[in-house]
Amino acid sequence: MAFTSVHKNGGGGGVTITPRTLLRVDRPLSVNSSGSAAASGNGHKPVVTATPAGSPSVRPKSASPSSTAYHRRSSSGSAGKNGFETAVPNRVRVAVRLRPRNAEELVSDVDFADCVELQPELKRLKLRKNNWDCETYQFDEVLTETSSQKRVYEVVAKPVVESVLEGYNGTVMAYGQTGTGKTFTLGRLGMDDCSDRGIMVRAMEDILADILPGEDTVTVSYLQLYMESVQDLLAPEKDNIAITEDPKTGDVSVPGATQVQIQDQSSFVRLLDVGEANRFAANTKLNTESSRSHAILLVQVKKTVRVKAGDRELIVLNENGTGSQLTKGIRAPTIRRSKLLIVDLAGSERVDKSGSEGHTLEEAKSINLSLTALGKCINALAENSPHVPIRDSKLTRMLRDSFGGTARTSLVVTIGPSPRHRGETSSTIMFGQRAMKVENMVKLKEEFDYKSLCRRLETELDRLVAENERQIKAREDNEDDSARSLEEAQQCVFEAESKLASALEVQKVRCQKAVADMKQKLEAECVLRKKLEKEVKAISLECETGKEEPLEYSSKIMGLRLSLEKESQKREHLEQELRAIKSEASRKSLNGNLQKQSDELLILRQRLDDELKDRERLEEEIRSLKEQVSLLSDEGDEHTRRMMEKGGSERSSIGSESPGVSISKPNHMRDTINGQRATIAKLFEQVGLHKILSLLESEDVDVRVHAVKVVANLAAEEANQEKIVEAGGLGSLLNLLQSSEDETIRRVAAGAVANLAMNETNQELIMAQGGIGLLARTADDAEDPQTLRMVAGAIANLCGNDKLQIKLREEGGIRALLGMVRSRHPDVLAQVARGIANFAKCESRGAAQGYKTGRSLLIDDGALPWIVANANNDASPIRRHIELALCHLAQHEVNAKDLVAGGALWELVRISRECSREDIRNLAQRTLNASGTFQSELRRLHLVY
Numbered sequence: 001m002a003f004t005s006v007h008k009n010g011g012g013g014g015v016t017i018t019p020r021t022l023l024r025v026d027r028p029l030s031v032n033s034s035g036s037a038a039a040s041g042n043g044h045k046p047v048v049t050a051t052p053a054g055s056p057s058v059r060p061k062s063a064s065p066s067s068t069a070y071h072r073r074s075s076s077g078s079a080g081k082n083g084f085e086t087a088v089p090n091r092v093r094v095a096v097r098l099r100p101r102n103a104e105e106l107v108s109d110v111d112f113a114d115c116v117e118l119q120p121e122l123k124r125l126k127l128r129k130n131n132w133d134c135e136t137y138q139f140d141e142v143l144t145e146t147s148s149q150k151r152v153y154e155v156v157a158k159p160v161v162e163s164v165l166e167g168y169n170g171t172v173m174a175y176g177q178t179g180t181g182k183t184f185t186l187g188r189l190g191m192d193d194c195s196d197r198g199i200m201v202r203a204m205e206d207i208l209a210d211i212l213p214g215e216d217t218v219t220v221s222y223l224q225l226y227m228e229s230v231q232d233l234l235a236p237e238k239d240n241i242a243i244t245e246d247p248k249t250g251d252v253s254v255p256g257a258t259q260v261q262i263q264d265q266s267s268f269v270r271l272l273d274v275g276e277a278n279r280f281a282a283n284t285k286l287n288t289e290s291s292r293s294h295a296i297l298l299v300q301v302k303k304t305v306r307v308k309a310g311d312r313e314l315i316v317l318n319e320n321g322t323g324s325q326l327t328k329g330i331r332a333p334t335i336r337r338s339k340l341l342i343v344d345l346a347g348s349e350r351v352d353k354s355g356s357e358g359h360t361l362e363e364a365k366s367i368n369l370s371l372t373a374l375g376k377c378i379n380a381l382a383e384n385s386p387h388v389p390i391r392d393s394k395l396t397r398m399l400r401d402s403f404g405g406t407a408r409t410s411l412v413v414t415i416g417p418s419p420r421h422r423g424e425t426s427s428t429i430m431f432g433q434r435a436m437k438v439e440n441m442v443k444l445k446e447e448f449d450y451k452s453l454c455r456r457l458e459t460e461l462d463r464l465v466a467e468n469e470r471q472i473k474a475r476e477d478n479e480d481d482s483a484r485s486l487e488e489a490q491q492c493v494f495e496a497e498s499k500l501a502s503a504l505e506v507q508k509v510r511c512q513k514a515v516a517d518m519k520q521k522l523e524a525e526c527v528l529r530k531k532l533e534k535e536v537k538a539i540s541l542e543c544e545t546g547k548e549e550p551l552e553y554s555s556k557i558m559g560l561r562l563s564l565e566k567e568s569q570k571r572e573h574l575e576q577e578l579r580a581i582k583s584e585a586s587r588k589s590l591n592g593n594l595q596k597q598s599d600e601l602l603i604l605r606q607r608l609d610d611e612l613k614d615r616e617r618l619e620e621e622i623r624s625l626k627e628q629v630s631l632l633s634d635e636g637d638e639h640t641r642r643m644m645e646k647g648g649s650e651r652s653s654i655g656s657e658s659p660g661v662s663i664s665k666p667n668h669m670r671d672t673i674n675g676q677r678a679t680i681a682k683l684f685e686q687v688g689l690h691k692i693l694s695l696l697e698s699e700d701v702d703v704r705v706h707a708v709k710v711v712a713n714l715a716a717e718e719a720n721q722e723k724i725v726e727a728g729g730l731g732s733l734l735n736l737l738q739s740s741e742d743e744t745i746r747r748v749a750a751g752a753v754a755n756l757a758m759n760e761t762n763q764e765l766i767m768a769q770g771g772i773g774l775l776a777r778t779a780d781d782a783e784d785p786q787t788l789r790m791v792a793g794a795i796a797n798l799c800g801n802d803k804l805q806i807k808l809r810e811e812g813g814i815r816a817l818l819g820m821v822r823s824r825h826p827d828v829l830a831q832v833a834r835g836i837a838n839f840a841k842c843e844s845r846g847a848a849q850g851y852k853t854g855r856s857l858l859i860d861d862g863a864l865p866w867i868v869a870n871a872n873n874d875a876s877p878i879r880r881h882i883e884l885a886l887c888h889l890a891q892h893e894v895n896a897k898d899l900v901a902g903g904a905l906w907e908l909v910r911i912s913r914e915c916s917r918e919d920i921r922n923l924a925q926r927t928l929n930a931s932g933t934f935q936s937e938l939r940r941l942h943l944v945y
């Protein structure tokens with residue numbers, strides 16, 4: 001009978017599988033023959049260490065373990081829970097499971113007892129050799145024919161599954177004669193009856209229940225080893241897949257196998273169904289669906305270790321053992337990559353019993369060879385043989401980690417009850433017995449999750465960068481806010497300061513106004529007081545002239561004077577207080593003194609009211625006095641006015657050639673003036689010159705006007721002139737010329753200076769004090785003919801001084817004099833003509849005495865044309881002065897040519913013939929006769945003189 005290999009479940013399922021290749025790196029320990037673990041891996045891979053404070057870290061493996069006393073050791077089993085890394089011995093656990101009699105056995109072996117007797121409580125198995133002899137074997141678990149699938153799972157596989165979930169590799173393997181229930185134990189899907197579910201399905205249930213979806217992963221590969229070829233049960237087209245071993249770690253992997261990530265139990269069951277369908281099976285005498293391949297379910301679990309509060313904190317160490325600044329404080333992620341192998345071995349069989357032949361025979365031989373190889377390895381491991389023939393078959397290579405490796409391994413050996421197969425059963429039992437002697441060095445498959453750490457660090461870095469950017473932005477926003485707030489605050493301060501400044505300014509203006517008002521009132525009071533004083537003085541003067549009743553007024557005036565002095569004292573006191581207020585206001589801040597100043601102002605106002613009342617009283621008295629002396633006062637004023645308008649000098653005359661204002665007065669006026677002068681002379685004596693002169697500097701312009709008039713009248717008297725000059729009157733008059741804005745004052749002052757200038761000594765003083773310059777400036781500025789008349793009169797007087805000729809001319813006296821002819825007023829022109837005549841007379845005198853040699857300065861300054869033009873002026877005062885001047889100029893031969901050229905010769909001839917004054921007419925005749933130039937010219941003109 002030929003055996004044909006068929007797919008065990010009759011073809012592929014309908015599950016679509018997406019192949020996914022996952023890269024896996026871990027660090028297994030190789031197991032030497034003595035069962036001690038040796039560290040594997042290169043010297044650069046990090047290992048997990050722990051700090052004394054309980055913070056595990058990863059250090060380079062090249063560093064000496066002794067370099068730190070805290071080298072973390074991998075935990076395994078109970079040792080793993082103690083936190084030690086060192087692999088610890090863990091014997092292969094072996095359970096024996098007895099399959100119940102099948103239908104055939106029930107029939108054929110009905111008269112025979114089972115070849116085995118199980119003592120599950122004692123975990124013993126008795127193998128009957130015959131009816132009287134048996135051998136007893138101890139197992140880790142003895143599972144009777146009635147043991148449920150659940151029970152089998154819990155005692156065989158569950159501890160291994162739990163170990164896998166803790167990070168250890170695990171292997172659950174079934175070994176036994178064909179048809180004894182290996183596939184039943186491992187691969188039963190239990191689709192119809194859940195209680196039938198085998199170890200594969202139950203293991204996955206527990207794994208899926210334990211992992212954290214989305215974080216942990218479970219992937220499955222399903223392979224079969226058939227005829228020394230690794231095939232992918234999930235992708236049957238993948239054949240002869242290579243088995244690779246990490247040369248450093250010895251870890252076995254099948255990178256070409258399909259890996260499917262399991263999300264749920266049902267998909268896994270469908271996956272198993274697909275794989276099972278792809279498994280080679282054959283119908284043998286012993287098993288209608290005998291597996292002809294070793295099926296290997298590879299479940300890879302990747303779990304992230306969830307660090308609980310208080311657990312050690314991992315820090316990544318650099319090559320030099322120092323922690324990275326970036327990673328300090330970050331809990332290093334640890335992942336555990338473990339794998340679970342569930343191996344459903346093909347059944348061992350005796351070819352003769354199984355009836356295998358042909359290809360099936362070849363399959364059987366291959367199966368037996370691989371199982372034999374496995375047995376040899378287990379024997380070697382069990383006997384601590386120095387050589388373990390792992391490479392004798394692919395099965396042993398695949399199971400390298402399961403026996404003598406780092407995995408926790410649980411083996412279930414399945415046996416049948418039939419005495420006909422005692423030999424195979426015994427062989428199976430012995431296989432299990434030897435396997436129980438194999439010690440693995442289980443090792444925690446925990447590793448540092450670089451990728452995860454990198455991701456976490458990147459995430460942390462991103463978070464820190466984002467946080468940094470957020471903080472920078474927040475800081476910038478804060479700075480903007482701060483700047484805005486500062487700006488707003490500054491604006492508020494500025495507005496507040498502006499308001500305060502405005503308020504202070506308002507208060508200040510009010511205060512200043514109040515002070516100004518007060519000052520104005522005080523000044524007004526002062527003016528009134530001075531007027532009163534002046535009137536009192538006038539009254540006093542009038543009274544003392546004897547024109548009215550002196551005694552009656554004297555007493556009143558005395559009273560008034562006393563009152564005035566009293567008022568003066570009050571005013572002085574008020575002014576002092578006002579100054580004090582101003583000083584106080586400027587010294588202290590205005591704000592703090594407003595109230596005080598207001599109070600002081602109230603007091604001042606009160607005093608001012610008192611002053612006003614006193615003033616009203618005084619005014620009432622003065623009005624009364626005025627009524628009584630009005631006639632006298634009016635007359636006195638009129639006299640003064642007339643006197644000033646007439647120049648104040650009556651005694652000057654052209655004929656006398658004396659310097660003075662040449663205005664003649666009628667006799668009756670002369671008498672009146674003389675009377676006034678007498679009166680003024682008395683006032684002069686009684687009041688005192690100094691007091692009168694002091695009034696020239698009075699702040700009251702009216703007082704100054706009256707005072708300068710009085711001084712001018714006094715100066716008209718030769719007897720007073722010296723006293724006036726000695727008392728500083730000349731200086732005061734010149735000051736008025738210089739500084740006074742009032743035309744009247746300047747006019748009268750010029751008249752006074754003119755009167756003083758009648759005296760030769762005074763003339764020199766006037767020149768010495770810059771008087772000619774002041775007079776010239778006054779002449780330039782003035783338009784009033786009377787002012788010009790006074791100024792011209794003063795200069796004319798100065799022109800009569802022989803010693804002052806040069807200086808007067810140099811300081812612009814002649815030009816000023818000639819400039820005033822613009823007025824065309826006869827009074828002015830008369831004074832100009834008088835000045836020219838005086839000047840010419842002095843020059844003539846100088847020429848006669850020999851100290852004047854040059855041409856006339858009058859001619860030099862351009863006076864000749866005007867002289868010639870006005871020599872025959874209709875106004876006799878002008879005409880006479882000019883005629884006289886021409887005569888004096890003509891007396892000096894050096895002027896003759898200019899006179900001739902200027903047309904003066906004809907005027908001289910006319911004067912010599914027509915002048916009404918005989919003395920002038922004679923002078924002209926003498927001059928014409930004496931001058932050769934004139935004579936020559938007359939001859940040239942055929943004029944006989």
Ligand SMILES: Nc1ncnc2c1ncn2[C@@H]1O[C@H](COP(=O)(O)OP(=O)(O)OP(=O)(O)O)[C@@H](O)[C@H]1O
Pocket residue numbers: 098099100102145176177178179180181182183184185287289290291292345346347348414
């Ligand atoms: N414990 C058991 N209870 C009931 N039936 C069982 C038990 N064990 C095995 N059987 C049955 O025995 C038969 C053979 O079992 P199974 O195929 O699992 O044997 P096997 O060891 O896998 O054989 P092979 O090595 O040839 O594949 C099956 O029909 C199975 O249902």
